[in-house]
Amino acid sequence: MVKQRVKIIFLLTLIFSIMAFTYVITTYPSLKANDRFVGYAILFNVLICILIAFFVQQKLLRNMCLTIFGMGAFAFALVPLYDVFCETTGLNGKLDLSVKAATSQGVDLSRQVTVEFLVNHNNQMPWEFRPKNNALIVHPGELASTAYYAKNPTSRTMLAQAVPSISPSRASRYFKKVECFCFSQQKLGPGEFVHLGLRFYLSSDLPKDVQRITLAYTIFDVTNTIMQETHGHE
């Protein structure tokens, strides 16, 4: 009889906490992008797992519940795990992108590659945004610098995100951005302008048949979106 009651209370608590959880994350958007939130979520799931392990006697039910909340913990744990994964494998360009790494490879003076700089404004984003150089001729392995001019002509403070895209796509692996304004969001007040720097090099194992690379930045207005934080590729 007591066991029945405990079961019912446990179940109700579970349902209630899931409902509360859902309510909270849908009502408080700022919680979502928060690392602390992820930590709490992992803890929450692990705690439930511990409770289940101790209090649920029936083997099948216990294993099923453990699986569900274990998966929940794993899902949230993926947030830091992805960073670890990307760093170890080097995917998503999260390699050692220091200046030392760039120049240590050596410059291939026998080849010249034209790097073209283009701009796209997404959804009629009102900022002025143009490259300082329309194109640069570089040698693979050579560290190059250029800049983009950005101005907010409107009367309100705005937040922008520049997203790079490289053509031909197979060249993107060899295009290493050491310093790029696209790593973080840019905030400009009304009428404010800025010169945004870009430092990059083409790794010397760039395939020989690539003679021209186009780097296009699409600039998005992210003022009203949830992403109010800077996500650096540190």
Place this chain on the structure above:
Amino acid sequence: MSLTINMPVGVTDMSHHVHQLHMIIFWICVAIGIIVFGLMFYAIIFHRKAAGHQAAKFHEHTQVEILWTIIPFLILVAMAIPATMTLFKMDDVSDSYMTIKITGYMWRWHYEYVGTNVAYMSELATPYEQTINRAPKDEYYLREVDKPLVLPVGKKIRLLMTGNDVIHSWWVSDLAVKKDAIPGFINETWTLINQPGIYRGQCAELCGARHGFMPIVVHAVSEEEFKTWLKAQELANKRS
């Protein structure tokens, strides 16, 4: 009255290759169809109960089964070879004469001649009255624009596509070019038009209510005409 039943041969080397590929595969399929359906109809006519035919008992034959697995496989290999060669040619964007950046908007196209100050929107020019059946439709109904894309013939043109809002797709079948215009990314392709003329196409990715109303018109002209036109555009833009 148009009863076009086939893909256009088009005006580029690529469109010719694609058309050829299309026809080869088509005829191979027709041949296979005739053989296979022929056998089936033979059975339907001669192996019917009404004609007094007695049912045989066989229900397997390993040799034949192996044959009709291997032979189709070989036919596929034969098809794959020209297909692969054409694909490699299509993906080779090197050594272009100029670059056009094409941006798909809801619901029109924007063309920018990279390296010049020439850039403009290209919108559907069909009058509204025609679309609501209040005026007779002219010859190029829904496939005419106010400012076409002007390109020189005989030169390899690099086309960079992107989208402004949702995914669009730039398709001109006379050139055998179709590439998605994806917001936030650029896609690269090329074309080399052999013949001057006017070539029309449409958006080929559902992009909202007026997806069917954002056509493409390409004016291919001689190199001299093109240079003259481009210079005039640059001058006009400099002045304004």
Place this chain on the structure above:
Amino acid sequence: MNEAVAHAEHAEHAAHYPQGIKRWIFSTNHKDIGTMYLWLSFTMFFIGGTSAMLIRAELFKPGANLVSPELFNQLTTMHGLIMIFGAVMPAFVGFANWMIPLMIGAPDMAMPRLNNLSFWILPFAFSILISTFFMQGGAPNFGWTFYAPLSTTYGPNSTDFFIFSVHLMGISSILGAINIIATILNLRAPGMGMMQMPMFCWTWLVTAFLLLAVMPVLAGAVTMVLADRHLGTSFFNASGGGDPVLFQHVFWFFGHPEVYVIILPAFGIISEIIPTFSRKKLFGYVSMVYAVSAIAILSFVVWAHHMFTTGMPTAGEIFFMYVTMLIAVPTGVKVFNWISTMFKGAMTFETPMLYAIAFIILFTIGGFTGLMLAIAPADFQYHDSYFVVAHFHYVMVAGSLMAIFGGVYYWIPKWTGHMYNETLGKFHFWLTMISFNVTFFPMHFVGLAGMPRRIPDYALQFTEFNQIASIGAFTFGLSQIFFLYIVIRTIRGGEPASAQVWEGAHGLTWTVPSPPPYHTFTTPPVIQDAHG
């Protein structure tokens, strides 16, 4: 003798199941649940068909005719969703429910209560989906493939209901698939090994595994769309580090196996019909099993052939081109096996056989256009044009739907105990067959000539073939109302059917009376006729 036993059984059990509405709501009987699935499917078929009629009416001539472009996009979207998820898939589940226990000599499905849940989720799912037509902003209007960012950023309010509806349908399919696998693997009568069971069971076993594997992926895709819309994520939004093309990868990883889910049970039905009316065993049973399995496995690695124009690296295009072409081999094997079954048989051409033969011809034509589409450089001209529309209607309508029609005519005497009227059946067949081709064959032409998909209005050169297609479509639609009449008439009465029904039919199904008692095979049967 059989009748007397059956009658006694029936009388014994008559008191054991509820009557009236309770019988249906609480049913755990595979025959009743099968019936409900089939009626749900038929209803959805007419609703999806109505949207198709409106679409073809709008496309009858250029210009704005009947519906606004906004409503047109809703109609095309809902037509696809309702036909795929509401008409074709539930029809095959209905067949599975009715026939699998009978074919393997099982008293019912392995989990009868789960079976009930799987069905009853669907009326709710579809009510939600169809109700979106009446919501502010209208029904989903981004195509049944709901690409981002059209669906994420620009989708109407009803998108979230669409997402919920898809989740419900997915749950129904997954639970149903689990049930089917458990039934086939565990409840075969003693003596019926895996290689002795009817081919329809094999195709459904493979289909069930496909469903288990890919419906969760659809659920993932749809949830990611929901998250992008409301939870501040950027899976498909470049500004937050995402990619619209990611949506296409996730969706088509589901989408391609899904179309094999739609055709494999049809293959199974054809594999039942042809041997019966050829009076000859199915040719190459073992290679049929291998072919179905090969098709299923290959279906997982071909998804990006829907994405050739997205800007894929050359290596990717080559890989997906080759693997897609490869699927033609096992599919060809199946077609050859069916024809070899017919060859040197003693054929008669009742309505089910007519549908089966039409299936072979027309599905193969659809397969040929599929092979053409696989050729990546040529696909640049075909993609998102009416050529694709023609292709998939050939394989889904002349394929799956005709197999469904054939299956209904084949098994309705067993279900109802009455023979359908053969003259009417043949009339329905010829009307359907001819009007189908009149509708969809011209679409190859306009597609090749340059007409894109999903447009409510078109350039003048596409007029003639669109008119022909529309006339064909209206005839096709009317023919299906005729089919409804035939079905209802058969249910209410007709020449009594024997247990055997068809002279050439073999298997446990044809040992039970027509109609079968509420509970069949309550004791396991002795396998006399090893099928295969």
